[in-house]
Amino acid sequence: MTANLLEGRVADLRDRMRSFIDDEVVPLEPVLAGHDEESAVALASLKARAKELGLWALGHPEEMGGGGVSFLDFVYLNEIIGRSEYGQLAVGSVSMQDALMIQRHGTAEQKQRWIPDLVSGDILPSVGMTEPEVAGSDPVLVRTTARLDGDEWVINGHKWFTTGARQAGYCTVFARTEPESTPMHHSISAIIVPMDTPGLEIVRSIPTMGHEPSDHYEVRYTDVRVPAENLLGERGNGFVVAQDRLGPGRIFHCMRWLGQAQRAFELMCARANSRFAHGSLLAEKGEIQRYIAESAADIQAARLMTLDAARLMDAGEDARVQIGLIKFRGAKMLHDVVDRAIQVHGALGLTSDTPLEGMYRRARYARIYDGPDEVHRMSTARRILRDPERVPWR
Structure with a gap:
């Protein structure tokens, strides 16, 4: 099975990806870990280099502007990308899941607004699901609420481990939108919230196992208002x-x-x-x-x-x-x-x-x-x- 799947283009991409990750990304890991201006410059250089080498956004569909590598072939590439903690960022694959999520569930306007910048690497996504007050392993317990007020969602809640929040262009927030009588698995909706929306507060970078700053953030939403059309997918269909x-x-x-x-x-x-x-x-x-x-x-x-x-x-x-x-x-x-x-x-x-x-x-x-x-x-x-x-x- 492996030999057949790794013939031709995929074998070549794996070889070139291995060289890029091991020879160019790995040596810069100490700099990239700094989370400072120097690390930002180094990462920008790696992104430009990946694009120059034809290794950027390979798993994103061609209609999005990506490399169009099939799902199974991209799985093989991920094995190489994963050799470095910074591999996803360096080759633009970090946004793939979220771009596909918007492609599948988003409106035409949402796709036009977010997907091109996700694929190009101009913005990064984040997801707000886990909350400190309830078990993250049981998402039906989500307490964050979103209610319609005219043509706007008003969001109130407390999230944490929102990975990449400080660098992200937006967060897909999962919030309770339906009455208490609604079955639990149909009571949560996904709503796109730009990170510069008033009322959205990044409280802190959460220290984890002696690592500070980390890329995981605590975020509060206090009367955060976004247009009703920021709903991603159908109402109550967040799961x-x-x-x-x-x-x-x-x-x-x-x-x-x-x-x-x-x-x-x-x-x-x-x-x-x-x-x-x-x-x-x-x-x-x-x-x-x-x-x-x-x-x-x-x-x-x-x-x-x-x-x-x-x-x-x-x-x-x-x-x-x-x-x-x-x-x-x-x-x-x-x-x-x-x-x-x-x-x-x-x-x-x-x-x-x-x-x-x-x-x-x-x-x-x-x-x-x-x-x-x-x-x-x-x-x-x-x-x-x-x-x-x-x-x-x-």
Whole structure:
């Protein structure tokens, strides 16, 4: 399967993407981590370079102005893009899910206003779903409200972990718009809110696991008014809009995690082959050999599971079981591989002298965002129990 899918254009794109990510993006990671003027200049330079190399917005459809690479082929590219935390930003794929969401659910005016700037990289999107007062794993608990006042939505609420809010051009806010008597899964709507709208306050960048500033923000909405036509999709249909974004997004996440895990694996092997301790190289010690073998097996298993989920989605089939499996299994794989790589590096692995400490932080995030492991295990098990024929090997 892999050989056939990687022939021709996709194989060439992967090779060129690998060179760009490893040779140009990775060396700039210390600068990009600064979240300052120097990092902004460096990122702008990388974006221009990606466009020059024909690597920009490859997964966006051609009618949007993107590269038109098919879903399944782009999954393979995401594996390379994911080798760097900044890969998505550097090659313009970070806006793909949101551009497709507007393409599918937006009005003609919304598409005209937002999609060209998303594809070009002139603006970035953000999403406001999670709230500190209620469990983010249960989105029906959303408390943020939006009520119609004439021809405007008036939004009040409190969100956090709105990733990229400070740099974004707009936020897709999920808010309760329907009466309490409405069934829970039909009570939430998606509304596009430009970030410069009065009443929208970015409270802070949320420190996470010793990392500050982070790209995750706390945001308050106080009588925020936007036109009624900023509704994205049908009223009360917010969960459908969200799921259309999250399904392929989880596959993209899992492929990028593979890129991170592969890079951590390479660092682990290099360290084992060069570090001498207690009379021999680390590579000669049985416990380190176990780390290498288990990591290789974990990466390959997660990779094949992820590609299988992508194949089903690309064919238009129901891939919910497969996506649920790879979400929690892929997150654990990434965590375990990075953890072993840190252990092989010893104290060095805890420092910012290698990318491993940042990878470990992001691996821990992966077990929570877009649904915690526990929820994905529970929902996937329930689907299988309702229909045992849905197991992947059938």
